[in-house]
Amino acid sequence: MLTTALVAGIVLVASFIQGTAGFGFAFFSVPLLALLLDFRVAVPTLVLLAQVLNLIILSQHHFRADWKKSVLPLTLFSLPGIPVGVWLLTWLDVRLLQGSLGVILVFYALYQWLAKPAPRVLSRAWMVCAGFLAGCLGGALNSQGPPVLVYTSLQPWSKDLVKGTLTAFFFTTGLAVVATQAYQGLITPEVTHLAAVCLPFLLVGVLVGRALYKRLGEGGYRQLFMTLIFALGVMMIVKSIAAA
Numbered sequence: 001m002l003t004t005a006l007v008a009g010i011v012l013v014a015s016f017i018q019g020t021a022g023f024g025f026a027f028f029s030v031p032l033l034a035l036l037l038d039f040r041v042a043v044p045t046l047v048l049l050a051q052v053l054n055l056i057i058l059s060q061h062h063f064r065a066d067w068k069k070s071v072l073p074l075t076l077f078s079l080p081g082i083p084v085g086v087w088l089l090t091w092l093d094v095r096l097l098q099g100s101l102g103v104i105l106v107f108y109a110l111y112q113w114l115a116k117p118a119p120r121v122l123s124r125a126w127m128v129c130a131g132f133l134a135g136c137l138g139g140a141l142n143s144q145g146p147p148v149l150v151y152t153s154l155q156p157w158s159k160d161l162v163k164g165t166l167t168a169f170f171f172t173t174g175l176a177v178v179a180t181q182a183y184q185g186l187i188t189p190e191v192t193h194l195a196a197v198c199l200p201f202l203l204v205g206v207l208v209g210r211a212l213y214k215r216l217g218e219g220g221y222r223q224l225f226m227t228l229i230f231a232l233g234v235m236m237i238v239k240s241i242a243a244a
Contacts, residue, residue, distance in 0.1 A: 003036050004197060010036075012201040015053055019209020020216075021224055022057065022163035023145055023170070025050050027232050031239065041194065044186045047177050048195045049202055054171035056206050058164065065164035066157075073124075074131040074148060075172045081135020088136065095240040101137070102236030105146055109230035112153070119156035126151060134173075144173060149229055159221040163213070 010032045017024035026046060033042040058065070065071055088097065111117075130151035138144030148169055152162045181187055216224065 004194070006036055007033060007194065008198050008201040011049060011198040012205040015049075015202040015205030016209040016212075017228070018053055019057065019206035020213045021209075021221075021228050022166040023149060024228055024232075025053055027143075027145070027235065031235070040186060041188075041191055044181050044188075044191045045194045045198070047174065047181060048187070048191065049198060051171065051174050051178060052195075052199065053202055053206055054167050054174060056203075057167045057210075058171065060210055061160060061164040061167070063164075063168075064160060065168035066161060067168060070127065070152075070165050071168040071172060073127055074134065074151075074169055077128050077131025078135035078138065078144060078173065081132040081137075082139040084132075085136040085139025088139070095243050098236050098243075099240030101143075101146060102233040102238075102240065105150075105229050105233030105236065107233075108150060109226045109233065112226050117154075119154060121156060122151065122154055126154075138173070145170070146229075146232070149225075153222070153225055153229070159213075159216070159218055162221075162225070 010029050014025045014029040017028055029046055030043065033046065036042070037045075130147040133147040134144040137146065148166065152166055155162070157165070178187070213221070
């Protein structure tokens with residue numbers, strides 16, 4: 001019961017973060033749940049919950065996202081990167097890859113805070129690179145988000161479009177993950193039961209997160225966005241050092 005309560009609490013906080021920012025659910029919850037549950041239970045449970053969470057957020061935004069120009073192309077461009085990322089695992093130290101990515105994210109957040117570059121419309125080459133790198137990191141670290149976070153943060157988009165596009169991308173890529181895990185037999189009765197138990201806490205978290213999001217202006221949202229990117233980078237650096 002204590003373990004279940006802790007898992008539900010983690011899901012509540014993680015869904016609050018994603019309900020506010022549009023990302024962060026897996027980044028926050030996976031490391032913590034890995035301390036409480038078998039990884040083969042924790043990850044499939046979170047994948048199922050993340051898809052429900054993404055659908056809720058998309059419905060809150062009336063499925064408003066840059067589907068044609070960003071979401072679908074990013075998803076398609078990520079596919080070739082997945083086998084490349086898996087191949088990287090055969091010769092590259094995962095700790096080095098994770099730590100390097102963390103350093104890049106930290107410096108990117110600092111650059112945004114200190115230099116304050118003006119957002120601009122990015123060329124299609126940026127999209128190709130972001131999608132491909134997302135696939136590589138998904139295949140190597142199961143962490144396809146950072147390149148897409150950087151890509152969307154550089155665009156002169158409203159907070160609704162940024163959040164909606166991120167959520168749509170995570171949803172489309174998540175469908176492939178759920179299908180793969182189901183095919184491999186990882187979606188077990190234990191996983192579905194735990195996901196069902198956590199669902200009410202997810203709903204509370206995302207609704208509270210939505211309330212905070214509506215109170216944030218464009219500038220406040222971008223500051224929160226960069227703060228979470230900075231925190232994500234720090235977490236990756238710490239994890240790479242701890243695994244050494």
